[in-house]
Amino acid sequence: MRSTVGTPIVIAIDGPSGSGKSSTSRGVATALGYDYLDTGAMYRAMTWALLQRGIDVTDAAKVAEEATSISIVSGVDPQEPTITVDGTDVSGPIRTDEVTAAVSPVSAVARVRELLVQAQRQAIGFSTSAGRGIVVEGRDIGTVVAPDAPLKVYLVADPAARAARRAAELGGADATATQESLARRDQIDSTRAASPLTQADDAVVVDGTHLTLDEVIEHIVGLARDAS
Numbered sequence: 001m002r003s004t005v006g007t008p009i010v011i012a013i014d015g016p017s018g019s020g021k022s023s024t025s026r027g028v029a030t031a032l033g034y035d036y037l038d039t040g041a042m043y044r045a046m047t048w049a050l051l052q053r054g055i056d057v058t059d060a061a062k063v064a065e066e067a068t069s070i071s072i073v074s075g076v077d078p079q080e081p082t083i084t085v086d087g088t089d090v091s092g093p094i095r096t097d098e099v100t101a102a103v104s105p106v107s108a109v110a111r112v113r114e115l116l117v118q119a120q121r122q123a124i125g126f127s128t129s130a131g132r133g134i135v136v137e138g139r140d141i142g143t144v145v146a147p148d149a150p151l152k153v154y155l156v157a158d159p160a161a162r163a164a165r166r167a168a169e170l171g172g173a174d175a176t177a178t179q180e181s182l183a184r185r186d187q188i189d190s191t192r193a194a195s196p197l198t199q200a201d202d203a204v205v206v207d208g209t210h211l212t213l214d215e216v217i218e219h220i221v222g223l224a225r226d227a228s
C-alpha cells in the first residue's frame with residue numbers, strides 16, 4: 001500500500017551487514033513510491049567483475065587500475081532491483097560466498113569508492129531532478145554519498161539476530177559460521193581508511209532486533225512523513 005507524503009526526499013539507510021537494510025529499504029521505497037538504490041550491490045558487482053577477470057583482490061593497485069574499465073548499471077525499481085556489469089545481469093552471481101568473501105577488500109580501495117560514489121550521486125540526481133524520491137542503502141550514504149539527505153537512518157540489529165536471518169535467507173547455512181563471516185566484514189568495513197561504516201551525527205538509530213520487517217518499514221515511513 002502506498003502512503004502519501006509531502007515533497008519527495010532522499011532517504012539514506014546505513015548499517016552493518018545483515019541488519020535488514022535491503023529488505024527495509026525496498027519496503028520503504030515501495031510504500032512511498034520512491035526509487036531504490038542498493039550501493040552494496042554495486043560493490044559486489046565490482047568485486048564479481050574483478051574476480052571474473054582473474055584479478056587478485058588483495059592487490060589494491062591492480063584493483064584501482066582495473067576498476068576504471070568496469071561499467072556497472074543499477075536499476076532503481078524497488079520491486080525489481082537489477083544490476084548489470086558491462087551489460088550482463090549479475091543479480092544472482094554477486095550473492096555467492098566467493099564474492100561475499102572478497103567484497104570488503106575491494107570496497108576499501110579509494111579509487112573504487114571514488115568511481116562508485118560518483119555513479120551513486122548521479123543516480124540520486126537523476127531521481128531527484130525527475131521529481132522522485134529515492135531510498136539509498138549502504139555504509140556511507142549519510143556520511144559521504146548524500147550528507148544532505150533530509151532523513152538518515154542507521155539500522156542495527158543484534159549480531160545473533162542478523163546471523164540467524166542471513167543464514168535462513170541462504171537456505172539454512174550454519175548460523176555460527178554466518179555470524180563469523182558478518183563479524184569479519186563488519187570489522188573491515190568499520191576500520192578501513194576510506195569512508196568506514198560510521199553512524200552520521202544526525203542519523204536516527206533504528207534497532208530492528210525485536211521488530212518485524214513490516215514494523216521497521218512502517219516506523220521509517222513515519223519518519224519520512226515527518227521529514228518531507
Ligand SMILES: Nc1ncnc2c1ncn2[C@@H]1O[C@H](COP(=O)(O)OP(=O)(O)O)[C@@H](O)[C@H]1O
Binds near residue numbers: 015017024165213216
Ligand atoms: N526486522 C526484521 N525481522 C525479521 N527479518 C528481517 C528483518 N529485517 C530483515 N530481515 C531479514 O533478514 C535478512 C537480511 O536482511 P537484508 O535486508 O538482506 O540485510 P542487509 O541489506 O542489511 O544485509 C533477510 O532475509 C530479511 O528478510
Ligand SMILES: Nc1ccn([C@H]2C[C@H](O)[C@@H](COP(=O)(O)OP(=O)(O)O)O2)c(=O)n1
Binds near residue numbers: 039
Ligand atoms: N555504501 C557501501 C555499501 C557497501 N559497501 C561494502 C561493504 C559490504 O561488506 C559490501 C557488500 O554490501 P552489502 O550491503 O551487499 O552487504 P550485505 O547485504 O550486508 O551482506 O560492500 C561499502 O563499502 N559501501
